[in-house]
Amino acid sequence: MRRFLIPGLLIAIPVVLAVFGPMFATAEVDKDVAFSSGAGHLFGTDFVGRDVWNEVLLGGRSVVLVAVAATLCTYLIAVPIGVAVGMSRARFVGEAVMRPLDVFLAVPSMLLLLLLASTAPNVLWALVVIVTVINLPDVIRMSRASALAIAARPAVEAMRLQGENRARIGFGYVVRAMVRTLAADLGTRFTGAIYLVASASFLGVGVSPQTSDWAAMVDRNRTGLFLQPWAVVLPALLIVALSVGVNLAFDQLLRRKRREVRT
Incomplete structure (x- = not known):
């Protein structure tokens, strides 16, 4: 301890x-x-x-709570998508999801922050959405890569042969096997969320001038x-x-x- x-x-x-x-x-x-x-x-x-x-x-509160909320929203959205794509046997599914994300990742995060902030209302919930959107591609790629390796294990194939549904395999086995990877990424991702929130606040995005x-x-x-x-x-x-x-x-x-x- x-x-x-x-x-x-x-x-x-x-x-x-x-x-x-x-x-x-x-x-x-x-x-x-x-x-x-x-x-x-x-x-x-x-x-x-x-x-x-x-x-x-x-x-x-604006820095801490927004960073926590954005990190949680990112994982709640990105992990199911990444696992679903990683478990899919249809190649076109991965191509359809990952190629647009590659284009999204090519844009620097700060430029993306400014672009999104220019069209968003100057409120904290909008900042949560912006930070979540910026972090989604990285977490989806990480989740997919981890799920691909786990989905190739004999245990997953055995569960499929036994008639287990995809949701139970995905969340009952694959996600549980990804816990260490997700935990290792979570600390870095939370730090990145704090950086984005602090940068946005520094630029006056999401907070009023007198806040x-x-x-x-x-x-x-x-x-x-x-x-x-x-x-x-x-x-x-x-x-x-x-x-x-x-x-x-x-x-x-x-x-x-x-x-x-x-x-």
Whole structure:
């Protein structure tokens, strides 16, 4: 359990702040002390005189919850598609699904983010949809590749000969056999979702100009980095802590499972 202490702390701090922070936040603004490092404020004030700690308490939900929701939506949609294509014996099914995804993957994620954001409403649920759409092709390809190898096993052929339906084979055996692969990918995918959400917030996509948001705080206060570094460093550290913590946690889980299999 000691191995999970550091990842647990790295995950818990930003998550707790994101979930419970708004309960302890206020709405006080002192416009006379912009970029101040004192004036009775724990971490100083930002570019318009708002308390940095107060903004941190308010700004985590948009990053954390959107990244979690987008990651879950991605896997709930992509894994069944990838498994269905991987189990299909008709070659044209794979070609019909994968070739359009190859074209989609050729477009850089940031360019795709900007293209999708230009036509989407400036609300958080739209940001969830955008991040999900961007991540879908990669997860579908990964799921299909994993399902192809598992579907070729003698156990799957035996289940087919016994008359098991495709849904039961797919979700009862193939998906269960993919758990390690999915777990290894999930940490990286969640980090990528955080990156996309933070980038979108940094560009003003999905959040209004006055909304409290960790990524937006970095953007708005970067001009005063040397005057009041906490306004940039504190939200940036929380985003990095969550990303690193999730990846460390999944790495430890996979190592533990590997040791259990060997013993």
